[in-house]
Amino acid sequence: MRVLVKRSSAVQEFEVPRHPSQTVLDVVTYIQRKLDPTLAYRYACRVGMCGSCAMTVNGVPRWTCRTHVDKVAHDDSLQIGPLKNLPVIRDLVTDMREFFNKWARAKGQFEGARTRHDDFEEISPETRNREAVDAGIECIGCAVCYSACDVVAANPAYLGPAALNRAWTLLNDVREKENSERLRAVAGDAGCHACHTHMDCTERCPKHLSPTAAIAGLKRATARAALKGEL
């Protein structure tokens, strides 16, 4: 199989043998171990949990450890590059700092009112809030949505789908006590209202989450708060 890798210096071509159930991460690992040890890439768990191996594969952002070559190769060839919308450190490794700084700016930290001396809060799985949390909580922070988002490309300050999805799960967490501040954090020029509902994030999320639905929820919540004069 012909593999074109977009490296920091130039696009480099490799020949990689095909195997059954081979993943794109297997291909990159083969290149680094057998053909060119200077190739830089990032991975950790290899089972779709850690969110560190995302790359652009044939123009589409994907988690490479769970992407089978059979599903994405065109004419027995692959083009692999770093994620878009993030600065490249080297080859296939992107700088994720801004991505996670945006989680912090969207107030992605949980601030509960209880201490370790209090009992557990009992939350029924059937409540509307908890269902909303369940729908978005499985994010692994891989930045595939962020890389796929056209609004991030056009407006670099935009917080992005993952950070806003995180804010939405916390907004629906009944234990959370900082939600007024969180709503203000996501209501600015770079916040939820910048989303154009293209749904690229939802289309590409490897965990099949819908950041678009989370962002729509934030738009409704901020609008309600603004009408009540609480924003």
Place this chain on the structure above:
Amino acid sequence: MTQTVLWLAQRVTAAILAVCVAVHLATIIYAVQGGLTAAEILGRTRGSTSWLVFYSVFVAAAAIHAPIGLRTVLGEWLKWRGVWREVFLVFFACTLLWFGLQAVIGVFA
């Protein structure tokens, strides 16, 4: 806060425009049956308070809706952000309102 208010304003005016555009298009289709003349249009609109109110609301909604959308286009395509963009958009909104209302009054009076 500003973004939320702008977003709400754009959604509300979009709902108004949806109705206004539908009524406007339906009227056009109805009016052109059997030919269209200036006299026929003016005969319908002159002195009609209902059409005056309808088109004034239409113009006001468009004057609010369009600059908010243009604000995003200017920010994303031309990277024009900051206070001068807002000044330009207020001017643009006033221009739309002025010319729109001139037209409305023109067919009413």
